[in-house]
Structures are given as structure tokens and as C-alpha cells.
Amino acid sequence: MRNHHFLIDYNLKELTEHSTTTWPIALYHTKIRHHRSGYIPLHWHDEFQFVFILEGEAEFQINEETLCLKQGDGIFINSGCLHMAKEANGTACTYICLNVSPHFITANELFTTFVHPYMHASQTPYILFNWKDRWAKHIYQCIQTIQQLIDETPAYYELELNIQLIIIWKNLLQNGFQMKHDVRKHNKNERMKHMLNWIHQHYHEKVLLQDIAREGQLSRSECCRYFKDILKKSPLHYVNEYRIQQSLILLQETDFNITEIAYQVGFNSTSYFINMFKRIKNTTPLAYRKLKLPHALQLKRVEE
Incomplete structure (x- = not known):
């Protein structure tokens, strides 16, 4: 299991290069207590982040809100949002995390319509994933497929990886986003x-x-x-x-x-x-x- 330690610059922007391939995407497992601080410190980054709790419980803070996620729960964290995470209720928490550059979601011709406005939807700093919802399960299944593609790198895997990202994003737009800017x-x-x-x-x-x-x-x-x-x-x-x-x-x-x-x-x-x-x-x-x-x-x- 790959544990992820990251660097943060003076304004809390994460400096760690989010790439487990030659593309601007990273997928990794994190055991919170193994971080140097014992928790994931407050930071932000330009990438979209998708998290699913594999074991234990975690308390996430996104901007001003605090949320508790249990095993099976997930969360989408929007670009540029301040966030941190720590273990909750004495459990050892491990989660899988997908970070992806907004510009890698769609072709340039579609970015302006289907991605860019949602990056600045300040009314949607995060979206919770409930394991009971079919669309949330679908997103998790896509992330598992991305993990397999990165591990095995079959022929044309880059195209399949991009297909999975578009499916994830379509599910998110259809079920989660409020297009409002405060x-x-x-x-x-x-x-x-x-x-x-x-x-x-x-x-x-x-x-x-x-x-x-x-x-x-x-x-x-x-x-x-x-x-x-x-x-x-x-x-x-x-x-x-x-x-x-x-x-x-x-x-x-x-x-x-x-x-x-x-x-x-x-x-x-x-x-x-x-x-x-x-x-x-x-x-x-x-x-x-x-x-x-x-x-x-x-x-x-x-x-x-």
C-alpha cells in the first residue's frame, strides 16, 4: 500500500506532484496516522479530489464545515477548497484518494462548459457520497478501474482512463453540483x-x-x-x-x-x-x- 506524504507551500497550497502516471492524475492509499503530524494538515490544491473511506472513520474539515465519514462513505472536494482530515472515534482510518487536474477531465472544447464553471461553484465546496446511492457506487467502481489501469498499464489504457474520468464527472454533475457562486x-x-x-x-x-x-x-x-x-x-x-x-x-x-x-x-x-x-x-x-x-x-x- 502506498502511503502519501505531501509538501505544502507557504499559502497551504499542496506542492506534491499529483501523478502516478505521465498524466495529471494520482491515485493512492492514505493511512492518516502515518502522516508526520498524525493527521492531514490544512491545505488546498487546484486538483479535484475524490475520497472513499476503506476502514475506520475520519473527520474532514472543508472550509468552515466539519464532517464525519465512516467506512464506505466518500467525498468529493472541489478545486481550491481548504481542507484537512483526522481520525475519528479512536479508529485507524485508511482511505483511497483520487486527485485529478480539472483540465484532464474533458477536451478543451468541453472544458469551458462542463468543468470550469463548477470549479468556481462556491456553494459546492464538497459533495458527500452515500454508499446506498447507485451513482456513488458507480464513481467508486470507476476509481477501482482506474487503479487497475494504472497498475497494469494495458494497451491504450490512457484512453480507457480518460473514459472512466468522464463517467465519474458525468455522475457528479447529474447528482451533486449546485451551480451557484456566493x-x-x-x-x-x-x-x-x-x-x-x-x-x-x-x-x-x-x-x-x-x-x-x-x-x-x-x-x-x-x-x-x-x-x-x-x-x-x-x-x-x-x-x-x-x-x-x-x-x-x-x-x-x-x-x-x-x-x-x-x-x-x-x-x-x-x-x-x-x-x-x-x-x-x-x-x-x-x-x-x-x-x-x-x-x-x-x-x-x-x-x-
């Missing part, structure tokens, strides 16, 4: 991306609430409301969580001591860093490093 929701999402972008560029510096608010062209109170609505936490709490997330990389991939790591990710006190780390990760930085070191070394040997 300017307010779109602008809110874009402001949030700008503020998170600024945090991800400056987290290692002194970060003040007014700096974050200024980036979103908001007052401090409005800024706090945006974070509460979308991330369910305050801006400065998010900053500290992101700093801890960045420290996980340094703990696994460098030999910097705890004090050096604390200062590199923006904490001006080692004790405060350790206390915040324990509060968020339920362990100490040193214990985390000892736990993850064997796994990190094993991954390194595999890569070599």
Missing part, C-alpha cells in the same frame, strides 16, 4: 488563505494579532471571527499549533537540540515550547523524537 463565501475563503499564507511565512518571527488581521484587510475582531468560524480556534492558537507542526520536521530530520528547535520555530522560551508541545501532542519533544527516530531512519534507508 461572492461573500469566495472572498472569505480567499482572505483566509492570505492570512494563513502570512503566518506560514512569518511563524518563526514575533507574530501579533494585528499583523495577521492586516494581511486579511480585517479588524482584529473580524480576524478572530474568521478563525473561529473556519478553524474553530483563535489566530494565535493556530500560530502555536503551526509552530509545533513545523518542529516535528526538525525533530525527525535534524540533530538540533530542543532549545535550538524551539527558537527556530518561533518560541522565545524552551519551557513554553515544551509545555505547548505536550498540550498539543500529549508527549514531550524529546519523547517524540525517540519514538519517531527509528521510523525516520527506516524511511531514509528505503529512499536510498
Whole structure:
């Protein structure tokens, strides 16, 4: 089973190349707890994403909404939407994920009519798949066929792969999309991306609430409301969580001591860093490093 680790740039856009073939499409299995952070961090990408839960349960956040998906459930995540995922109800969750570039769905002549408008349908950031619905089962069957085509690469498999994508997209348009654009929701999402972008560029510096608010062209109170609505936490709490997330990389991939790591990710006190780390990760930085070191070394040997 291929586990997928991805890179995210400063504005949370995923940098990982979504390609398991020479085409702009990727299909992979993800076990959430195997991600470095223990969950799938907040991010976005231009590709459409189709997810089906294979085992366990997962809590997905799409923009401002939080959803719980169980085994057999699925979800479509629209292009450009902020999203994250974590395990739910103490279960070990594995899901299959298909990412595909919008431009690969149809021929150029059809893209303007049948794809492009739906990318910007802000009233449809996601569509849930219920295993009881025949059309949802059909989409899952197409994804399984795509997996087989990628694994076996038979003659003319690229044409068959494209046929499967068109079938998936047709099922989605017939059963899920609302062709509405809410300017307010779109602008809110874009402001949030700008503020998170600024945090991800400056987290290692002194970060003040007014700096974050200024980036979103908001007052401090409005800024706090945006974070509460979308991330369910305050801006400065998010900053500290992101700093801890960045420290996980340094703990696994460098030999910097705890004090050096604390200062590199923006904490001006080692004790405060350790206390915040324990509060968020339920362990100490040193214990985390000892736990993850064997796994990190094993991954390194595999890569070599």
C-alpha cells in the first residue's frame, strides 16, 4: 500500500506532484496516522479530489464545515477548497484518494462548459457520497478501474482512463453540483488563505494579532471571527499549533537540540515550547523524537 506524504507551500497550497502516471492524475492509499503530524494538515490544491473511506472513520474539515465519514462513505472536494482530515472515534482510518487536474477531465472544447464553471461553484465546496446511492457506487467502481489501469498499464489504457474520468464527472454533475457562486463565501475563503499564507511565512518571527488581521484587510475582531468560524480556534492558537507542526520536521530530520528547535520555530522560551508541545501532542519533544527516530531512519534507508 502506498502511503502519501505531501509538501505544502507557504499559502497551504499542496506542492506534491499529483501523478502516478505521465498524466495529471494520482491515485493512492492514505493511512492518516502515518502522516508526520498524525493527521492531514490544512491545505488546498487546484486538483479535484475524490475520497472513499476503506476502514475506520475520519473527520474532514472543508472550509468552515466539519464532517464525519465512516467506512464506505466518500467525498468529493472541489478545486481550491481548504481542507484537512483526522481520525475519528479512536479508529485507524485508511482511505483511497483520487486527485485529478480539472483540465484532464474533458477536451478543451468541453472544458469551458462542463468543468470550469463548477470549479468556481462556491456553494459546492464538497459533495458527500452515500454508499446506498447507485451513482456513488458507480464513481467508486470507476476509481477501482482506474487503479487497475494504472497498475497494469494495458494497451491504450490512457484512453480507457480518460473514459472512466468522464463517467465519474458525468455522475457528479447529474447528482451533486449546485451551480451557484456566493461572492461573500469566495472572498472569505480567499482572505483566509492570505492570512494563513502570512503566518506560514512569518511563524518563526514575533507574530501579533494585528499583523495577521492586516494581511486579511480585517479588524482584529473580524480576524478572530474568521478563525473561529473556519478553524474553530483563535489566530494565535493556530500560530502555536503551526509552530509545533513545523518542529516535528526538525525533530525527525535534524540533530538540533530542543532549545535550538524551539527558537527556530518561533518560541522565545524552551519551557513554553515544551509545555505547548505536550498540550498539543500529549508527549514531550524529546519523547517524540525517540519514538519517531527509528521510523525516520527506516524511511531514509528505503529512499536510498
